[in-house]
Amino acid sequence: MLRILLINDTAKKVGRLKAALSEAGFEVIDESGLTIDLPARVETVRPDVILIDTESPSRDVLEQVVLVSRDQPRPIVMFTDEHDPGVMRQAIKSGVSAYIVEGIHAQRLQPILDVAMARFESDQALRAQLHARDQQLAERKRIELAKGLLMTMKSCNEEEAYTLMRRQAMSRQQKLIQVAEQIIAMSELLG
Numbered sequence: 001m002l003r004i005l006l007i008n009d010t011a012k013k014v015g016r017l018k019a020a021l022s023e024a025g026f027e028v029i030d031e032s033g034l035t036i037d038l039p040a041r042v043e044t045v046r047p048d049v050i051l052i053d054t055e056s057p058s059r060d061v062l063e064q065v066v067l068v069s070r071d072q073p074r075p076i077v078m079f080t081d082e083h084d085p086g087v088m089r090q091a092i093k094s095g096v097s098a099y100i101v102e103g104i105h106a107q108r109l110q111p112i113l114d115v116a117m118a119r120f121e122s123d124q125a126l127r128a129q130l131h132a133r134d135q136q137l138a139e140r141k142r143i144e145l146a147k148g149l150l151m152t153m154k155s156c157n158e159e160e161a162y163t164l165m166r167r168q169a170m171s172r173q174q175k176l177i178q179v180a181e182q183i184i185a186m187s188e189l190l191g
Contacts (some may be wrong), residue, residue: 002113005047006031007038009054009061017053017079024109038064042072049075049113052096056082064092070093075120078111097123139177146180149187 006028021028030045042050050068052084054061057078065076075097082088088099098116150161169179
């Protein structure tokens with residue numbers, strides 16, 4: 001069963017979403033207004049999903065969502081009456097997985113949460129791929145730098161420098177990036 005943190009950001013709707021969740025068979029493990037420190041609450045409660053009930057997401061709400069999405073990513077579903085496409089885009093950029101306008105119906109909650117979870121997982125996979133590619137690019141740049149330093153130190157061409165680095169990596173059972181970092185560090189030390 002999903003562990004749900006419910007945030008009520010409006011007095012007008014208090015209880016409406018919680019009642020719909022109960023009717024649909026979900027358990028709300030914690031409920032509070034948005035005057036809390038949302039990242040700290042998420043750290044304490046460790047919900048599977050965060051639901052925010054708001055008339056219109058304020059800048060403060062979106063800032064809290066950004067902090068949670070950056071530091072403790074979770075699927076976040078926002079129920080709102082705000083139709084403005086600009087506000088919706090800002091909410092999605094902040095880290096909201098699903099932006100639901102008008103109406104909370106118990107029979108719609110399961111599909112909404114399923115979509116939010118799937119979108120969140122997809123976003124997390126894309127972020128992981130992007131991070132891996134960024135890391136590969138950074139490693140390639142460091143290897144190229146080390147190769148250039150080795151070419152200068154050994155008065156050799158690029159292919160010979162690369163071969164020397166590969167031999168060193170294989171003989172020490174290290175990755176090429178580790179050898180590159182050692183060459184860069186040695187060059188900086190010798191100066």
